[in-house]
Amino acid sequence: MMDKVELHDTLTREKRELTPSDGKQFRFYVCGPTVYGPAHIGNFRTFVLFDVFYRVLVAAGLQPRFARNITDVDDKTIKASQEQGLTLRAFTDRYTEKFHADCDTLGLLRPDAEPRATDHIQEQIDLIAVLMEKGHAYQGADGSVYYRVASFPEYGKLSHFDPAALQTQATNSAEALNLADEYDRDAVADFALWKAHKPADGENAWDSPWGRGRPGWHIECSAMSMKVLGQTFDLHGGGEDLCFPHHENEIAQSEGATGKPFALHWMHAVHLLVEGKKMSKSLGNFFTLDDLLEKGFAPDAIRYLLVSGHYRQQLNFTLKGVEGAASGLKKLRKLAAHLRVPEDADRTAPPPGSPTGAFASAWAVLRDDLNTPAAIGELFKTGSALLSESPREEDRMGLHKLLFALGIPPVGPENTTAETDAPEAIRALADRRWQAKKDRDFTAADALRAELTAAGWQVLDAKDGYTLEPLAR
Numbered sequence: 001m002m003d004k005v006e007l008h009d010t011l012t013r014e015k016r017e018l019t020p021s022d023g024k025q026f027r028f029y030v031c032g033p034t035v036y037g038p039a040h041i042g043n044f045r046t047f048v049l050f051d052v053f054y055r056v057l058v059a060a061g062l063q064p065r066f067a068r069n070i071t072d073v074d075d076k077t078i079k080a081s082q083e084q085g086l087t088l089r090a091f092t093d094r095y096t097e098k099f100h101a102d103c104d105t106l107g108l109l110r111p112d113a114e115p116r117a118t119d120h121i122q123e124q125i126d127l128i129a130v131l132m133e134k135g136h137a138y139q140g141a142d143g144s145v146y147y148r149v150a151s152f153p154e155y156g157k158l159s160h161f162d163p164a165a166l167q168t169q170a171t172n173s174a175e176a177l178n179l180a181d182e183y184d185r186d187a188v189a190d191f192a193l194w195k196a197h198k199p200a201d202g203e204n205a206w207d208s209p210w211g212r213g214r215p216g217w218h219i220e221c222s223a224m225s226m227k228v229l230g231q232t233f234d235l236h237g238g239g240e241d242l243c244f245p246h247h248e249n250e251i252a253q254s255e256g257a258t259g260k261p262f263a264l265h266w267m268h269a270v271h272l273l274v275e276g277k278k279m280s281k282s283l284g285n286f287f288t289l290d291d292l293l294e295k296g297f298a299p300d301a302i303r304y305l306l307v308s309g310h311y312r313q314q315l316n317f318t319l320k321g322v323e324g325a326a327s328g329l330k331k332l333r334k335l336a337a338h339l340r341v342p343e344d345a346d347r348t349a350p351p352p353g354s355p356t357g358a359f360a361s362a363w364a365v366l367r368d369d370l371n372t373p374a375a376i377g378e379l380f381k382t383g384s385a386l387l388s389e390s391p392r393e394e395d396r397m398g399l400h401k402l403l404f405a406l407g408i409p410p411v412g413p414e415n416t417t418a419e420t421d422a423p424e425a426i427r428a429l430a431d432r433r434w435q436a437k438k439d440r441d442f443t444a445a446d447a448l449r450a451e452l453t454a455a456g457w458q459v460l461d462a463k464d465g466y467t468l469e470p471l472a473r
């Protein structure tokens with residue numbers, strides 16, 4: 001059972017239906033973090049959106065296989081590890097663990113594979129050797145190995161770039177400075193596959209047919225994605241700044257080596273603004289997840305805000321917006337409590353093809369180019385009418401599916417203590433109901449809930465207790 005999922009493709013600039021090309025699993029790769037410090041909220045916007053994408057594929061029955069790499073060797077990781085007096089491995093382990101912890105906090109599901117660059121040096125060397133053999137690569141006077149962009153006529157097809165007009169690889173497609181390749185080469189467009197050892201690299205070098213050195217950044221994604229997912233796979237994604245040159249270079253490397261199509265579909269997430277401006281340390285709008293948690297914001301609200309913008313549109317992340325997200329979440333949870341959505345709905349998908357009831361339209365827009373803001377809008381539109389009706393099974397399944405896809409827990413940390421605004425008689429009823437629920441006497445619990453509803457109160461359950469809210473009249 002498979003639900004149709006359509007997505008804009010950067011390569012063809014068209015919306016296309018996603019189908020597993022092997023008829024079984026939808027295989028996709030997303031460029032992961034460079035682990036030299038805690039990731040910032042802009043990084044997490046991208047990772048959260050790809051998490052939603054993964055979840056939608058699961059819920060739609062496309063049986064995704066999701067790979068996301070860890071970049072654990074480059075100029076930044078080497079420099080920072082040396083400054084801290086740690087081996088590269090010990091240093092990058094620390095920030096890999098931090099990345100995992102932050103992902104868990106934001107409710108991201110783990111990818112099916114998470115290859116690390118330094119665990120795949122041999123695969124990268126093998127791929128460079130093929131490129132040398134086929135005339136796509138050469139060794140420069142400095143000992144480094146470069147990709148000859150002129151040898152791959154299709155170069156530029158992803159970012160719709162004219163390689164003849166290409167002056168430099170010094171800027172990327174988000175117009176940020178790219179200092180990844182600052183070495184000697186034949187043509188300005190050529191980029192490093194293997195970087196000859198230089199004193200600043202210290203002990204961080206590996207033997208290769210071209211002398212000691214380390215792989216360039218682009219080659220790791222080509223080598224690891226093809227190892228984990230096969231030479232041709234279904235989709236490749238990343239932040240918009242990676243479209244050029246990183247993804248363009250990945251295509252040149254992979255297709256140059258195999259002669260086969262590399263990724264069949266490309267997806268790019270637009271970066272966010274923070275308080276209306278591009279994030280930067282000097283503007284004071286550069287936030288890590290810890291910075292936001294220290295300000296007292298709940299992870300669920302941060303995730304909800306990140307999800308509330310469409311992946312192809314710029315999202316303005318503001319501290320006020322996080323506060324607003326918290327009230328949106330509260331409304332959704334009220335609906336989830338009314339429909340009795342299971343507490344683990346954000347972690348366990350209902351079976352693909354299960355009914356979506358009144359939430360069919362929300363599920364449909366989410367599958368149409370991952371339109372998260374429209375899906376949330378539909379959720380609220382449908383949900384407000386359902387609050388005054390008795391819950392139906394198909395609506396419960398539908399909301400469960402949507403909460404899973406968006407990764408929103410139906411029970412929040414704010415629901416863990418009993419509210420005291422309610423009159424004593426109401427609280428006594430609610431306590432009896434809670435006890436009945438704990439005793440698994442659901443008939444009694446339902447009857448008591450009905451009494452409370454009749455008296456104008458709604459019970460919202462959490463793991464360790466409940467809250468009471470007056471029903472809107």
Ligand SMILES: [Zn+2]
Binds near residue numbers: 030031032221246
């Ligand atoms: Zn990559």
